[in-house]
Amino acid sequence: MLRIYNTLSRKTEEFVTLEPNKVRLYVCGVTVYNDAHVGHAMSALVFDIIRRYLEYRGYAVRHVMNFTDVDDKIINRANSLGEDPLKLAERYINDYAQNLADLNILPATVNPRVSGTMPLIIQFIQGLIEKGHAYPAANGDVYFRVTSDDDYGRLSGRKLEDMQAGARIEIGEEKENPLDFALWKAAKPGEIFWESPWGKGRPGWHIECSAMNLAELGEQIDIHGGGNDLVFPHHENEIAQSESYTGKEFARYWVHNGMLQLGGEKMSKSLGNIISIKEFLSKHDADVMRMLVLNGTYRAPLMFNDETLGAAEKNVERLKSGLRPASASAKGLTDGNASGLTALAETAKSNFTEAMDSDFNTAGAVAALFELVKGINTARDNGATNDQLQPAQSMLRELSGVHGLRLQEKQGSGDADKFINLLIEVRSEVRKQKLWPLSDLIRDRLKELGVTLEDSKEGTTWRWG
RNA sequence: GGCGUCGUGGCCAAGUGGUAAGGCAAGGGUCUGCAAAACCCUCACUCAGGGGUUCGAAUCCCCUCGACGCCUCCA
Numbered sequence: 001m002l003r004i005y006n007t008l009s010r011k012t013e014e015f016v017t018l019e020p021n022k023v024r025l026y027v028c029g030v031t032v033y034n035d036a037h038v039g040h041a042m043s044a045l046v047f048d049i050i051r052r053y054l055e056y057r058g059y060a061v062r063h064v065m066n067f068t069d070v071d072d073k074i075i076n077r078a079n080s081l082g083e084d085p086l087k088l089a090e091r092y093i094n095d096y097a098q099n100l101a102d103l104n105i106l107p108a109t110v111n112p113r114v115s116g117t118m119p120l121i122i123q124f125i126q127g128l129i130e131k132g133h134a135y136p137a138a139n140g141d142v143y144f145r146v147t148s149d150d151d152y153g154r155l156s157g158r159k160l161e162d163m164q165a166g167a168r169i170e171i172g173e174e175k176e177n178p179l180d181f182a183l184w185k186a187a188k189p190g191e192i193f194w195e196s197p198w199g200k201g202r203p204g205w206h207i208e209c210s211a212m213n214l215a216e217l218g219e220q221i222d223i224h225g226g227g228n229d230l231v232f233p234h235h236e237n238e239i240a241q242s243e244s245y246t247g248k249e250f251a252r253y254w255v256h257n258g259m260l261q262l263g264g265e266k267m268s269k270s271l272g273n274i275i276s277i278k279e280f281l282s283k284h285d286a287d288v289m290r291m292l293v294l295n296g297t298y299r300a301p302l303m304f305n306d307e308t309l310g311a312a313e314k315n316v317e318r319l320k321s322g323l324r325p326a327s328a329s330a331k332g333l334t335d336g337n338a339s340g341l342t343a344l345a346e347t348a349k350s351n352f353t354e355a356m357d358s359d360f361n362t363a364g365a366v367a368a369l370f371e372l373v374k375g376i377n378t379a380r381d382n383g384a385t386n387d388q389l390q391p392a393q394s395m396l397r398e399l400s401g402v403h404g405l406r407l408q409e410k411q412g413s414g415d416a417d418k419f420i421n422l423l424i425e426v427r428s429e430v431r432k433q434k435l436w437p438l439s440d441l442i443r444d445r446l447k448e449l450g451v452t453l454e455d456s457k458e459g460t461t462w463r464w465g
Numbered sequence: 466g467g468c469g470u471c472g473u474g475g476c477c478a479a480g481u482g483g484u485a486a487g488g489c490a491a492g493g494g495u496c497u498g499c500a501a502a503a504c505c506c507u508c509a510c511u512c513a514g515g516g517g518u519u520c521g522a523a524u525c526c527c528c529u530c531g532a533c534g535c536c537u538c539c540a
Contacts, residue, residue, distance in 0.1 A: 010470095027540090028540070039539090041540090073539095170537095228540085230539075232536065258470080259534065265533090270537095292477095295477060297479090299470075299471095301534080302477095303477070307477075307489080307490085311489040314489060317502095318488075321502070351486095363477085363486095364478090364479050366478095366488080370488065371487075374504085377504070378504065378505095380504095431498085439498090447501095453500095454501055454502055454503095455501080456496085
């Protein structure tokens with residue numbers, strides 16, 4: 001039984017879908033005006049892992065992730081670059097899609113954009129006005145009337161009365177209540193705009209997600225995800241809009257990931273402590289970023305530093321060690337020991353599943369993989385043949401694949417192989433003559449070139465890395 | 466100040482009523498010409514601190530201290 005922590009109830013609940021075996025999953029994507037950073041990668045990885053696990057559990061997942069391509073920051077950036085805002089957004093959308101692909105993140109089923117959802121957004125706002133949940137102001141803005149929503153604040157645990165004190169109305173706004181938020185913003189001179197019943201303008205930040213949910217998944221969805229920095233006001237406002245519009249419960253499960261921490265602080269564009277995904281991947285394999293996430297708890301802050309990164313790197317190597325072939329001199333295990341290994345693989349699978357069923361406990365699930373790796377490696381040391389290792393190794397592949405790990409040995413150019421093999425052949429002769437300094441020189445120099453040699457009784461093996 | 470999450474060994478971290486998983490790091494060993502990899506062994510009488518409930522608590526309740534996030538844009 002799969003159990004998921006629901007931000008709305010602050011409890012771990014049994015996962016029951018609206019339709020049997022189908023999951024409607026919406027995850028807030030990014031505002032595209034700059035390079036995405038590893039904090040965005042964390043969030044995308046968390047929901048990729050969740051989506052992969054749901055699919056492994058047999059659910060058909062319709063995964064929607066939006067791109068916010070109409071926004072103040074995009075407009076500002078475009079103005080400073082003298083570029084068309086939608087062109088700029090398009091560029092960063094392509095960049096981001098490439099980042100996700102490089103991280104081995106499965107593409108969402110659909111990626112709706114604000115600019116492509118305009119008629120529905122306008123219709124949505126119109127509907128809210130008709131029902132008395134929104135009102136157009138004289139300045140051309142349209143605001144959501146928070147007092148019209150009885151349980152406004154229930155996601156983030158806030159009460160309207162408590163929030164009144166600190167709230168302010170910005171210059172130029174014409175709100176009935178300081179907490180009312182913009183559904184539609186009147187265009188300033190020179191800004192990109194769309195025609196609407198309230199004049200030229202563009203949507204506010206929150207309405208887009210309500211509209212795209214409705215367009216792609218319907219009035220009710222199973223899981224709504226995003227970073228926990230979106231709980232208030234973004235998700236709170238989404239609930240208010242969607243439920244006021246449809247009169248139905250919007251999302252059944254609200255799932256929020258914790259923030260990536262760099263130097264004890266949240267990594268964010270405004271703090272400037274950023275490492276871009278591109279930069280990260282120029283130095284590390286995609287599996288390392290994924291392992292960093294898997295090692296942690298998706299809801300908790302995730303430490304990003306040399307130590308946690310180094311551990312993640314070693315962990316990936318360790319999983320890979322389980323996939324190496326039998327030794328050349330393998331004599332075979334007894335039938336009893338071989339079936340013991342197969343049984344171990346089944347145990348690993350049930351421990352893995354049990355952990356993942358418990359609110360996607362990836363750290364516990366990875367621990368099950370390590371137990372399996374140890375069993376495989378011990379069996380190999382004891383002389384297991386490839387046939388005997390095979391069932392356990394395919395289980396390791398299967399389960400690590402559910403986590404989205406590739407576990408690929410690094411590849412060099414195919415042409416290099418024959419030269420490396422030639423060097424190893426020569427070095428073997430050198431070793432026969434016990435010319436150790438020369439033998440070690442070859443090994444050290446190859447290491448510098450990214451080729452690792454390992455000597456054993458059966459001869460020398462090598463791999464990239 | 467308000468709301469929320471959380472504090473487990475040097476680091477990351479599982480465990481949420483029955484007596485502390487796993488990984489990294491560290492130390493010792495097997496193997497090796499030496500390495501590397503792999504394997505074996507060691508590594509928290511204790512779970513921020515203090516009360517309480519219970520036969521029994523890291524796990525439940527209360528208080529204190531501390532961290533982080535949100536309350537303005539944010540994954």
